[in-house]
Amino acid sequence: MIYAYALAGVILAPFAGVFIAGLDRILTARFQARTGPPILQPLYDIAKLWAKEPMIAHRFQPLCVYVYLAAAMVSVGLFFAQSDLLLIFFVQAVGAVFLVMGAFLVPSPFSQAGANRELIQILTYEPLIIIVLAGIYLSTGSFEISAVYAMDKPLLMNLPLLFIVFGYALTIKLRKSPFDISASHHAHQELVRGVLTEYSGRQLALIEIAHLYETVLILGLCSLFWTTGVLGTVVLLAATYLAEIVVDNICARMSFKWMLKSVWTTGLALSAVNFAWLYARGKF
Amino acid sequence: MAAAASALLTTGSILLIGQVPIRSVPAFLSGDLFATAVQAADFALLGLFLFFGIRFKDLLITGLSAAQIAGLFFFEFVILADSHAPAAGLYCDSLSLVMVLLICIAGSLIVLYALPYMQEHERHLKPGKSRNPVFFSLLFVFIAAMNALVLVNDLMLFYFCFEITTLCSFLLIGHDRTRTARENAGTALRINSMGGAVLLLGIVLIYTRLHTLDIQEVIARVQGTGALLIPLGLLCVAGFTKAAQMPFQKWLLGAMVAPTPVSALLHSATMVKAGVYLVIRFAPAFAGTFLSTGVAVCGAFTFLSAAALAVGQSNGKKVLAYSTVSNLGLILACVGINTRSALSAAILLMIFHAVSKALLFLCMGSVEQHIKSRDIEDMRGLFGEMPKVAPIITMGILTMILPPFGMLLGKWMAIESAAGNLFLLFMLAMGSALTVVYWARWAGILMGSDFRGKPRPERLHVLSTISLFSLLGLAILLSVSAPFFHTGLLPGSITGAGGFAPVNGSLANSAGSFAVIPLFLAAAASFLFALAGSGRSSGAETAAPYMSGIAGPENGTYIGPMNRITRSVNRNYYLSAFFGEQRLSGAVNACAGILILLMMGACI
Amino acid sequence: MFKKIMERSRIKSPWLVHYDCGSCNGCDIETLACLTPLYDVERFGVLNIGNPKHADVLIVTGSVNTRNRHVLEQIHRQMPSPKIVIAVGSCGLSGGIFKEAYNVVGGVDRVIPVDVYVPGCPARPEAIIDGVVEGLSVLADKQRRPDAANGAVAVDHTNSEILYESR
Structure with a gap:
């Protein structure tokens, strides 16, 4: 049964991802008093990139891209199989590391600087996500997703501050301002497209697909904070994503040093307070 | 010769699987003669350290080895004068077996690698006379001492092996006889002498309370009582020095001046693992106490x-x-x-x-x-x-x-x-x-x-x-x-109820599971998928990297000012403003x- | 079916890279104006992607000179096919008032094949948008017949506004 769930998740996730990404672009445009592209625009982009002339910058780059995609698919599959949260996170980290390694292969300054910045981004969000997952463990007594669904009260009630911490990680992972320092969606900036600069054509299409998977995974993790009713889940996801878009639109991109300092200090402080609160309520 | 010895070591260690647990007190280990020999060797070893201390004019080494000689003398001839500790012999449980396998297999492969490496090394260094025989003998003494260390069940024998590993590491780090090699060997000796002294103090304290030197007996009697925390703490600190924990890390960093096989040996199979082994061995004794949290x-x-x-x-x-x-x-x-x-x-x-x-x-x-x-x-x-x-x-x-x-x-x-x-x-x-x-x-x-x-x-x-x-x-x-x-x-005491157990190829406990085998299958499938995918694009045209200007004739170059071909210099972020050694170490x-x-x- | 989706997608997602060959910045300002909420070319899936390796459309402004012609050639080479080139402004078309200068090569088409010409000094945003839209039909054409010769299209700038509105 869990294999069927996993398979269904892996097949359906990119379609959901296209829908979310399209909505994201339309909403962003509306926030800027524009009309924006059609909702299927991400699909058009990917299909177009897929059909472009193959052009590779380094012979091992396609390998890295395929591993990135495979890791994203496996982690989404594990999520829908209700597996271990920490394990899912580590599997998606494989993809992140391979994306960086692929960018390091080419001696282009933009790609290299982007790869280094991507590593700093990983450095910034990884501890936060591990701490959030540990918070979930303390509330449910298990790292398995199935334990979250067995709860009779939404996790958000126990972990309100950790949800904010998770929001930081979400913003970095979705490449939203102010944390879009390694590769933003908008390329006309100092790093060209940073870590993505040297990927082109089909490779870029694969990366976009992997990114769709990652978006679904991240929103899936987000949905764990409200598991007691479908309506609540949808409202929470919509509100979170809308907040992400608002933040993206009102923030300038910041330096990686600022990111590392501010996110670690606020993130750790918020989670410490949340843990203390859990402790005071005798949760562990 | 060395290759044959490595093969022998590996086979021997593998043959040991399935024999555990062994607890034996061989006759040759229990005789008075052996006890006296170990005693004499102990003093000789410490005397050697004292000699090095005086020769390097290093007060710390001199002081520590003198203190250890005095302590050992006091222990052997005053405390142990009337009572005689029964010989505890050897003890090999699953933990020792894992260690032995590790030491022998990894150690042998390192020795194998060292054979061609050291020839090349000497070609560079050009010492007057080949010192490789000494080098390889030391490597094997080192491996032997490590094996003995994880197998003995007697605290004094353990101390002796502990000091031999200190000596071996000191000699091997100083092998090249350059100035830095000597200095760093001195650092290693200094810090590990501290460990030795602390270990000896801990052993003496344990004996004065329990009147036994049998490791298994000590653990059995202390387990769950929360007693003897000071000596156990001292043993942990001794383990920390060997395992190069902060703030004792300096010697391990200095050890990289030695020929690479030595570093490999120190960092993987021997030496540092001796420290870890010491703490793991005594872990049941201090489970649930504050000391345990402190170690964590x-x-x-x-x-x-x-x-x-x-x-x-x-x-x-x-x-x-x-x-x-x-x-x-x-x-x-x-x-x-x-x-x-x-x-x-x-x-x-x-x-x-x-x-x-x-x-x-x-x-x-x-x-x-x-x-x-x-x-x-x-x-x-x-x-x-x-x-x-x-x-x-x-x-x-x-x-x-x-x-x-x-x-x-x-x-x-x-x-x-x-x-x-x-x-x-x-x-x-x-x-x-x-x-x-x-x-x-x-x-x-x-x-x-x-x-x-x-x-x-x-x-x-x-x-x-x-x-x-x-x-x-x-x-x-x-x-x-x-x-x-x-x-x-x-060990069964770890894998039993409440610990991790294999379930359908995953390693799981009550809190979570790591799907090892499914993940490996997925990894293999992804790798094949990736190979096939990248194979399809292998015929593609390779493009020059985007340099935001005119790329030069060679990959990674561009046409710079005055039409000169300039190489773009990329450097990774090392963030020394945050993580620099000078900034953080103190x-x-x-x-x-x-x-x-x-x-x-x-x-x- | 996949092939059809891809063909359809190509004209629905033109990503452009803009190269300024030494323009007075008049045309550049007008080009960037297309991205503003007033014109919002993202409606047609147009993104200013800034990286030749990701782009389908190369927009060139300004007159080409002996030094930057190599850069132009290289950017064009780094774009994976199918791709189109749009020359914008009088200088891009012919070299403009700088045509006679000692270091000026002339229009963009002296160096790389140009598919759409958008005249004007500066070219109006409407004309540039129209140029891109014209270019898309060239792109669709190129896809059907990859080895077809370049059928260059000129955009009439005098009544470009009307052209744009009639679409």
Whole structure:
């Protein structure tokens, strides 16, 4: 049964991802008093990139891209199989590391600087996500997703501050301002497209697909904070994503040093307070 | 000769599987003659240290060895004068067996690699007379001492082996007889003498309370009582010095001046693992006490701070050294958490770390001999120069940080075990992220190449090839079989109820599961998928990198001012403003010192 | 079916890279104006992607000189096919008032094949948008017949506004 769930998740996730990404672009445009592209625009982009002339910058780059995609698919599959949260996170980290390694292969300054910045981004969000997952463990007594669904009260009630911490990680992972320092969606900036600069054509299409998977995974993790009713889940996801878009639109991109300092200090402080609160309520 | 001896060691250790637990007191170990011989050897060893101390005009070494001689004299002839401790002989349980396997197999592969390496080394160094025979004898004495150390059941014998490893490391670090080699050997001796002195003090205190030197008996009598925390704490501190925990890390960092096989041996199979073994061995004795938490916090702090220091380094060997310190910190943190799951994590981490780290150090040796540099930045595009070693290093690094490989399995177990302790969790989470940074950045630049066309063929000695490929194969094979050997090999007291157990090819406990076999299948499938996918695009035109201007004729160059061909110089971020050695070391050492003092203070 | 989706997608997602060959910045300002909310070319899936390796459309402004012609050639080479080139403004078309200068090569088409010409000094945003839309039909054409000769299209700038509105 869990294999069927996993398979269904892996097949359906990119379609959901296209829908979310399209909505994201339309909403962003509306926030800027524009009309924006059609909702299927991400699909058009990917299909177009897929059909472009193959052009590779380094012979091992396609390998890295395929591993990135495979890791994203496996982690989404594990999520829908209700597996271990920490394990899912580590599997998606494989993809992140391979994306960086692929960018390091080419001696282009933009790609290299982007790869280094991507590593700093990983450095910034990884501890936060591990701490959030540990918070979930303390509330449910298990790292398995199935334990979250067995709860009779939404996790958000126990972990309100950790949800904010998770929001930081979400913003970095979705490449939203102010944390879009390694590769933003908008390329006309100092790093060209940073870590993505040297990927082109089909490779870029694969990366976009992997990114769709990652978006679904991240929103899936987000949905764990409200598991007691479908309506609540949808409202929470919509509100979170809308907040992400608002933040993206009102923030300038910041330096990686600022990111590392501010996110670690606020993130750790918020989670410490949340843990203390859990402790005071005798949760562990 | 040496190759045959290594093969013998490996076979011997494998034959030991299935024989545990053994508890025997062989006749030759229990006789008076043997006791006297060990006594005499102990004094001779300390006398040697005293001699080195005086010769180097080093007050600390002199003082510590003199103190140890006095202490040992007092113990042997005053305390032990009327009563005679019965000989405790040998004890080999699953833990010892794991250690023996590790020492013999990894140690042998390192010796195998050392054979061609040392010839090349001497060709460079040009000593008047070949000192390789001495070198290899020392390596084997070292391995022998380590094997004895994990097998003996008598505290005084343990102390003797502990001091022999100190001596061997001192001599091997100083092998090249250069100025820095001598200085760093001195540092190693100084810090390890501290460990020796602390260990002796701990042993004496244990004997005065319990009147036994039998390790198993000590543990059995102390277990669950929360007594004897001071001597046990002293033993832990002795373990910390050997395992190069903060603030004692300096000697291990200095040890990289030695020929590479020595570093590989010190960092993977021997020496540092002796410290860890000591703490794991006595872990049941202090389970549930404050000392245990103290060990966990000290370990986790070392994990975090050494990882941070590694991020600030571009010297490859130093990165490896800090990573060893950091990973040993993680292992000790697991020991300190002291639950079944955590102890599983500790032992698995020890195994996987030894294999991967030996591999990386040996590769580093080849690279250093080839490109005459140990700076990571000089290894950009190493694949072009060394098409065999560069992929092995990359794979080795991936086995350190990525699932489904063993190190990550261990880290996953560690984090799941630590989740209940906020302070530990924060340190492990941050340390784990820093670890990814310093490894991934290194793995990334190796396979790139600044030129087009085929890499130059690389000459690698057949013994080195065998050694490197066996280690890599071992790292992968052990990772795949982790759920099985975890149950088959680890002590039953750890794998029993409440600990990790294999379920459908995953390693699971009540809190979570790591799907080892399914993940390996997925990884293999993804890899094939990736190969097929990248194979399809292999015919594609290779494009010059985007340089935001006119790219030059060679990859990675552009036409600069005055029409000159300029090479674009890329450098990784080392963030020395955050993680530089000069910036962090002082504060980190002070904090670690305070943590250890707190740990000891709470014991009192 | 996949092929059809891809063919359809190509004209629905033109990503452009803009190269200034030494324009007075008049045309550049007008080009960037297309991205503002007033014109919002993202409606047609147009993104200013800034990286030749990701782009389908190369917009060139300004007159080409002997030095930057190499850069132009290289950017064009780094774009994976199918791709189109749009020359914008009088200088891009012919070299403009700088045509006689000692270092000026002339229009963009002296260096790389141009598919659409958008005249004007500066070219109006409407004309540039129209140029891109014209270019898309060239792109669709190129896809059907990859080896077809370049059928260059000129955009009449005098009544470009009317052209634009009639679409």
